[in-house]
Amino acid sequence: MGKRSKTGVLKRLREVKKAEKAAHKREEMRERKESGVPEPTTGTGSTLATPEDLAGYGFPVDEEEEEESSED
Numbered sequence: 001m002g003k004r005s006k007t008g009v010l011k012r013l014r015e016v017k018k019a020e021k022a023a024h025k026r027e028e029m030r031e032r033k034e035s036g037v038p039e040p041t042t043g044t045g046s047t048l049a050t051p052e053d054l055a056g057y058g059f060p061v062d063e064e065e066e067e068e069s070s071e072d
Contacts (some may be wrong), residue, residue: 051061
């Protein structure tokens with residue numbers, strides 16, 4: 001057998017580490033499903049900022065717009 005280059009060895013170590021990480025994640029997902037813990041949401045739902053939220057971030061909020069939206 002020939003001598004392996006250092007870059008080849010490092011590449012193989014990266015591949016092994018990546019495969020181990022993926023296996024660990026699969027194991028965690030399997031354990032979560034078995035224990036019945038709900039999966040965390042990734043923020044796929046849409047939420048709207050309230051006028052108070054916008055004012056808190058420094059956006060100008062017109063009082064007329066608030067009155068119009070509350071009449072609907």
